[in-house]
Amino acid sequence: MTTLAEEVARTFGSPAVMIDLDQVERNIARLQAACDAAGLANRPHIKTHKSPVLARLQQEAGARGLTCQTLGEAEVMAEAGLSDILISYNLVGPEKLERLARLLRRMPLTVSADHPAVVEGLGEAAAAAERPLDVVVECDTGRARAGVATPAEAVALARMIAGTPALRFAGLLLYPPEDGVQATQGFLDAVQAGLAGEGLQARIVSTGGTPNLKHLGAIRGATEHRAGTFIFNDRMMMACGAATLADCALDVVATVVSRATPERGVLDAGSKTLTADPGGGLDGYGLIREVPQARIHKLAEEHGFLDLAACPDALPVGAVVRVVPNHVCVVVNMVDRLVTTRGGRIIGEIPVAARGLTG
Template sequence: MSIETLKAEIARRYGTPSLVIDLDIVERNIARLQARCDAAGVANRPHIKTHKSPVLAAMQRDAGAKGIACQKLGEAEVMADAGHDDILITYNILGEEKTGRLGKLAGRVKMTVAADSAVVVDGLARAGEIAGRPLDVIVECDTGRARAGVVTPQEAVALAERIASHPSLAFAGFMLYPPENGVAETQSFLDTAKAGVRAAGLEPRVVSSGGTPNLPNLGKIEGVTEHRAGTCIFNDRMMMAAGVASLEDCALNLYATVVSRAAPGRGILDSGSKTLTSDSGGLDGFGLILEHPKARIAKFAEEHGFLDLTACEQPPEIGDVVRIIPNHVCVVVNMQDRYITVRGDEIIGELPVAARGKLR
């Protein structure tokens, strides 16, 4: 099958907009991440927030990953139901409804969860009680992103001690999400925090770092035991802009159709903010159209992608199916119920985005 035949066949069988992933590239990306982690002597704990598929997570596990990371409890439940049994939730879990669910989950698979405050830690104690065995908790440390995470090593130590004070919890270590240029600050924070907890008689078994953009830093922070990378299973235009992926590393295309060419120099795609999202990722335009790299996805209505075609020598025509590399692949996956899988120009089948919509 040629790529043009593939495009026509996908449009005919499934319609557009559709998510299409090339399993050859997915497998290559999975193997490359594993090799990078192996070379750095760091366990690979891929973050499933990007793909939300237990099947893809199993491919990562089979390639050597040691467990997975989830952002939300609902994602973890889907993964556990599919047989994943070593799960880190990189997020503060709060409130009776969630600690109850977490407790049940921790009773049947190995769960670790992050926390950055005493309120969260004290709530997690209930989850550990429900689980019937100590729940592993790691302290989220902020070394420069100003998102979540304790902001000083002293707070990290105090929180570790608080975790250890609960019989239903076990202090497991630290979670980092270092800024890409923050290796030195992160090392200093981590060293002080580790010394502090050791002085208190605690041992950090796990030091988890994260981020696809941080892959070039892999192995540079001493004491890191595992790394969580999500986006690099598919890559996207942001990862290309960050210099951590090339065009050939992008495994996911959104297939879209040009539905209007009402005037010269412009057109409309059947994919708007409800498909590609308004996440610009700081880039110009909202995606790269492989067939028309000079076309600019200039703005969105909910179901309309506004094309600026003034720079195209041969602009697309009404009915043309095009392949788009999204700016930010994680949020695009989050809107669809299934992938179409291909290898090169052969259609393989469908794969559900099983944890889509698991916001809770």
């Protein structure tokens, strides 16, 4: 009997990245239901799938708008007819601002900013586009990523935005740490109070992250949530308790190509497929569904090195396996297409239309 993985390898070559559309739809529905139950708009982050086809499935299930991490992603989504786009990233530099102005001429947009220099550029782009640009202030409530570091800075930046012709202060963008509900609430309350004192109001208060789905509804004043990874899930989401193995909808199909000794083997998926993403300290680079005790302990570019000490008789040369990767978002970005399946059968392919568009 031929397995689905063998069928995929046979048809599309190995390695390949495949998704189970039934599970994708279940994940989309669950995220939507969770947002609905919490009274939050669902604004899924498309950096995970980079596909207008999947963004449309999310919209049809009830999502309100979508989130992009790069301008290139937003351009691809706009080109495909999607709208209500939030770009959760500082857009900086003349090339970006010209492209932003071009896109803004076509449709309303919301972008985030965390610095006066960024706001200044956005103001120029919006003026050039002759359409007001909605700007949310990114706030850092503990992750030490981007985002203003204090409520006072957030209020000052909101005031600057509100005072910039062509810009509209639209609200706040947060990516709370998983254990940071309380700190986030404190930061947010302080900003809201400061805004009120300025006569400003945050129409959008956007929280983010699949790991934060467990806190959905816990942050008072939030209006929407941005989750990306949940559409597919991965080992990282399993590790943080956001998903089980059954919730994982994306697998890397790979083939055992070498078995030098009973304890060692090589998969044809290396760092150019699985990526070197350590998944925040996971053991190895992927979970082999068929033989979970086999460890992908190291990668070369086209080699996934297998430690088979626990299962020396498994996985002969030619065995085709399904690997749940550490981090789906970076894996999807390695391939130009996702093989789609339903009920154990191949359906077709979806282009990863925004692959590689990091700017």
